[in-house]
Amino acid sequence: MLRVAVIGAGVNGVASAIKILEHYQDEKKLNVQVTILSELFTPNTTGDGSAGLWGPFLLGGTDESKVHKWSRDMHLFLEQIWLSEDAGEAGVCLVPCVRLSSDSNVIVGDFWRDIVYGAVELTAEQLEVYNKGRDVKFTSGMSFVTYTSEPIKLLPYLMKRFVRRGGQVEQRKITDLESFVRESSYDVIVNCTGLGSRQLLNDDDVYSVRGQVSRVRANWVFTAILDESDDGNYIIPNTESVVLGGTHQERDYNTDVCAKDKRFIIDGCRSLLPGLKHSEHLFDWVGLRPGRVQLRLEAERRGNKLLIHNYGHGGSGVTLCWGCADDVLNLLLAARVKAKL
Numbered sequence: 001m002l003r004v005a006v007i008g009a010g011v012n013g014v015a016s017a018i019k020i021l022e023h024y025q026d027e028k029k030l031n032v033q034v035t036i037l038s039e040l041f042t043p044n045t046t047g048d049g050s051a052g053l054w055g056p057f058l059l060g061g062t063d064e065s066k067v068h069k070w071s072r073d074m075h076l077f078l079e080q081i082w083l084s085e086d087a088g089e090a091g092v093c094l095v096p097c098v099r100l101s102s103d104s105n106v107i108v109g110d111f112w113r114d115i116v117y118g119a120v121e122l123t124a125e126q127l128e129v130y131n132k133g134r135d136v137k138f139t140s141g142m143s144f145v146t147y148t149s150e151p152i153k154l155l156p157y158l159m160k161r162f163v164r165r166g167g168q169v170e171q172r173k174i175t176d177l178e179s180f181v182r183e184s185s186y187d188v189i190v191n192c193t194g195l196g197s198r199q200l201l202n203d204d205d206v207y208s209v210r211g212q213v214s215r216v217r218a219n220w221v222f223t224a225i226l227d228e229s230d231d232g233n234y235i236i237p238n239t240e241s242v243v244l245g246g247t248h249q250e251r252d253y254n255t256d257v258c259a260k261d262k263r264f265i266i267d268g269c270r271s272l273l274p275g276l277k278h279s280e281h282l283f284d285w286v287g288l289r290p291g292r293v294q295l296r297l298e299a300e301r302r303g304n305k306l307l308i309h310n311y312g313h314g315g316s317g318v319t320l321c322w323g324c325a326d327d328v329l330n331l332l333l334a335a336r337v338k339a340k341l
C-alpha cells in the first residue's frame, strides 16, 4: 500500500490528489491511499473568490515553456469537462474574451495564443469600439475564446470526484513539516500550501499578491474584457455573477476590503463597459495570491520519504493546476522507479 498525503485543499492540492488517486486506480497495479490534509477547504481557499478565467498571469520568472505546457493541459482538461455532462456542475463555461493593451511594449498573449480558440489581433476599427471616450487609448488587442472554471463550483465538483474514488479528507493545520514528514505514516507528502509555504518552509521567495474584486449581477455580460496595462481593470462573467477587477498589490497582506480599491475597480470597469452602472452590486472580496519569484514544482527525498512541492502559482493557480498535477504525478512515478517506493 502506497500512502500519500497532499497538504492543502486549494485548486492545486485537490488537482494533485485526484491525479495520483485516479492514476493508480486506473492502472490497478498498486493499492494506494490518498489523503488531503488541510487547514481550509472550499469555499475558503484562495481560488474560491476568483473568476477562474484561463490565462497565465503574475508568475514571476517561471519558465514560459513550462507555463505553456501546464496551461495547455488545463485547457484540454476544461475542454473534456465542457464536452461532458459535468460542465454545469463543475462551473465550466466557454466565453469570448478580449484582451486590450495601451502599452506598445506589451504583446497580448505572446506565448500562449496557440492554446486558446480562434485568437486574432483586433483591427484599428475594432479597437476604436473600446477607445470611445477614453483618454489613454488601447493600441493593440486580441480576441479569442477560452474557459472560465469558477473554483466555487470547480472545487466542490473535484472534491466530490476525489471522495467518490475513495480519497480521504482530514481538516488539520500542519505546523511543523519536518516532523510531519518524519513521524507520519505517509510514504509521499505533496506540499500544496500556496502562500502557507512562506511560513511552513520559511520560504522568503513566497509573497502575497493581494487581489480585490467586486461581484455584480449583470446578466447581459457574456464576454470577458481585460485591460493588460499594469494597473488594468477586468470584467469576467461567471455563471451567476460577473467579476469586476482588480488589484495585484505585491507583499500586501491586508485581507480587508479597501474603499479606494473598490472605487478604482468600479470606475475602471465602467469606463470599459458603461452599462455596468446599471448592474447590481453583490459583494466585494479580497484574496492573497501565492506569489513567488518562480513557481516551485520539484521533489526531494527525506530519508525513505518523498516530499514533492507544488506551490507559488501567483495569479494563475486555476489555469495551471491540472498541468502541474500531472508533473506531480510524474515526479512520484519517477521516484518510485528509482527507489522502489
Ligand SMILES: Cc1cc2nc3c(=O)[nH]c(=O)nc-3n(C[C@H](O)[C@H](O)[C@H](O)COP(=O)(O)OP(=O)(O)OC[C@H]3O[C@@H](n4cnc5c(N)ncnc54)[C@H](O)[C@@H]3O)c2cc1C
Residues within 6 Å of the ligand: 007, 008, 009, 010, 011, 012, 013, 037, 038, 039, 040, 041, 045, 046, 047, 048, 049, 050, 051, 052, 053, 054, 055, 172, 173, 174, 175, 192, 193, 194, 195, 196, 197, 200, 210, 211, 212, 213, 246, 286, 287, 288, 289, 290, 311, 312, 313, 314, 315, 316, 317, 318, 319, 320
Ligand atoms: C482576486 C483574485 C483573482 C484571481 N483570478 C484568477 C483567475 O481568473 N484565473 C486563475 O487561474 N487564477 C486566478 N487567481 C489565482 C488563483 O486563485 C491562485 O493562484 C490559486 O487559488 C492558488 O491555489 P493553491 O491551491 O496553490 O493555493 P490556495 O488556494 O491558497 O490553497 C492553499 C491550501 O493550503 C492550505 N494550507 C496552507 N497552509 C497550511 C498548513 N500549514 N497546514 C495545512 N493546510 C495549509 C490552505 O488552508 C489551503 O487549503 C486569482 C486570485 C485572486 C486573489
